[in-house]
Amino acid sequence: MTTLGLIGLGRIGAFHAETLSNLPEVSGLVITDERPDVVAEIAAKYGATPADSVEALLTSGVDGVVVAAATPAHAELTLAAVGKGLPTFCEKPIASTAADSIRVAEAITRSGVPVQVGYQRRFDAAFAAVKQAVDAGSVGALHTVRSTTMDPAPPPMSYIEGSGGIFRDCAVHDFDVLRWITGQEVVEVYATGSVQGDPLFADYGDVDTAAIVVRFDGGALGVVSAARYNARGYDCRLEVHGFDDTVVAGWDQGVPVRNADSAVEFPTGQPHHFFMDRFTEAFRTELSEFVRVVQGGPILGATVSDAVAVAWIAEAATESLRRGTPVRIEEVVK
Ligand SMILES: NC(=O)c1ccc[n+]([C@@H]2O[C@H](COP(=O)([O-])OP(=O)(O)OC[C@H]3O[C@@H](n4cnc5c(N)ncnc54)[C@H](O)[C@@H]3O)[C@@H](O)[C@H]2O)c1
Structure with missing residues (x-):
């Protein structure tokens, strides 16, 4: 069984929290956001474990991380997770600009840690x-x-x-x-x-x-x-x-x-x-495939190099x- 961390609980993060809490292959979910009130609310709603900070989440023993925070935070949050050796799913885009995507992609390649990017239409x-x-x-x-x-x-x-x-x-x-x-x-x-x-x-x-x-x-x-x-x-x-x-x-x-x-x-x-009702099933499949990545499987979705292109x-x-x-x-x- 797999335990995941989820960073960012806004529109899509809250939706991913619901999806992840319903995946049978996910045995535990640790969540955090810059807004503590939202963390408490989502934790109570889906039975997830709240973490006080990103660092607390990354060191809580999770097997992989889902980054669903606002776009300007993607690069540093993904690199922080990868820096701990944790397979990571990052919502699109992987960084605010293409130039920064290159920096992130190079660091990810050096780490050898798998990173899947959130382009759910593929699923x-x-x-x-x-x-x-x-x-x-x-x-x-x-x-x-x-x-x-x-x-x-x-x-x-x-x-x-x-x-x-x-x-x-x-x-x-x-x-x-x-x-x-x-x-x-x-x-x-x-x-x-x-x-x-x-x-x-x-x-x-x-x-x-x-x-x-x-x-x-x-x-x-x-x-x-x-x-x-x-x-x-x-x-x-x-x-x-x-x-x-x-x-x-x-x-x-x-x-x-x-x-x-x-x-x-x-x-x-x-x-x-909206995208949530149109792609409910695609998001479920996408995150389920990410769990396989965490467990050592190949990345079937968009890779970091796709995201850079x-x-x-x-x-x-x-x-x-x-x-x-x-x-x-x-x-x-x-
Ligand atoms: N795949 C898709 O179809 C799809 C759809 C919508 C959004 N997205 C992507 O998801 C991301 C989030 O979008 P949204 O609509 O949920 O935005 P949002 O503004 O509703 O939520 C962003 C959340 O991130 C939190 N946050 C920001 N910086 C943080 C940090 N450093 N650490 C922890 N939490 C932080 C905020 O407090 C907020 O709760 C965006 O990058 C967007 O591109 C993807």
């Missing part, structure tokens, strides 16, 4: 089926891969301020999926965006809506759409077009669209509300938005 059954179809060759050469992520409403503006912007915070999921599905590397990015919601987005140098065109080295073109205000629901879709076939994920009965064609009865379900795509997109021109990855990689 969604539909996304995984698309990957299988592409790998099996039935789709043929890929020409267009389209990934959409639209949140029903933005997180608190205090979160947005420290998030690094829509490309580093949100579109990284799309970049990870497109890289993973195509098996190709991105060479060039053109990103544009707008602010029509809270003006604070502009104050933070961020946008609430973005469109990104991505060129891959194997010839595929990627089109990413991201938005923070999409009242119909959480819209997360993947559409993969090849010369021989088209496969999609996310076109289930809960896809949050209102079909204007009265002759078509689709979709019929309740629209997905994705961080450079986000960096190029951020720079492209600033310049208003396409940006090649080689221009931003340091």
Whole structure:
């Protein structure tokens, strides 16, 4: 049996606490956060053991660590866990910037300690089926891969301020999926965006809506759409077009669209509300696979090197938005 530590108990940390406390292979959960009241509340709710500090958690005898704190803390918390030799799951991204991701990745490589990064779409059954179809060759050469992520409403503006912007915070999921599905590397990015919601987005140098065109080295073109205000629901879709076939994920009965064609009865379900209900099962599988990593198994999810590659795509997109021109990855990689 495996005992895990969980650092960070905000939106996703509290959700991971619930998931981890329900995994039969997790025999104990030690939790901490900068906010002691939240630690006490979550400990009571899920029967977890509270720790007074990160150091107390890391030295409590846990076998592995889940880092779900705010993004600016990821690098140092992950390195602290790895420094104790503890296999670590870090929510995306592994650091606030791509340059810092490199520093973290190098330290992790030197340590030899396994680190899995939280890109849960890889564990969604539909996304995984698309990957299988592409790998099996039935789709043929890929020409267009389209990934959409639209949140029903933005997180608190205090979160947005420290998030690094829509490309580093949100579109990284799309970049990870497109890289993973195509098996190709991105060479060039053109990103544009707008602010029509809270003006604070502009104050933070961020946008609430973005469109990104991505060129891959194997010839595929990627089109990413991201938005923070999409009242119909959480819209997360993947559409993969090849010369021989088209496969999609996310076109289930809960896809949050209102079909204007009265002759078509689709979709019929309740629209997905947010990432937590859309990816509940994927998060469970992802964390369950992390327990296997702690027990000595291979990393089936995103690795640190995947996270670094994705961080450079986000960096190029951020720079492209600033310049208003396409940006090649080689221009931003340091
Ligand atoms: N995989 C996904 O789909 C997904 C979804 C949402 C968030 N995330 C990632 O998870 C992270 C957290 O997001 P959130 O929405 O839960 O944020 P949040 O602001 O709701 O919560 C962050 C928590 O971290 C705590 N914290 C900050 N620094 C800390 C430190 N040094 N030590 C201990 N606790 C600390 C805060 O007190 C807070 O409780 C972000 O990095 C985000 O990118 C991933």
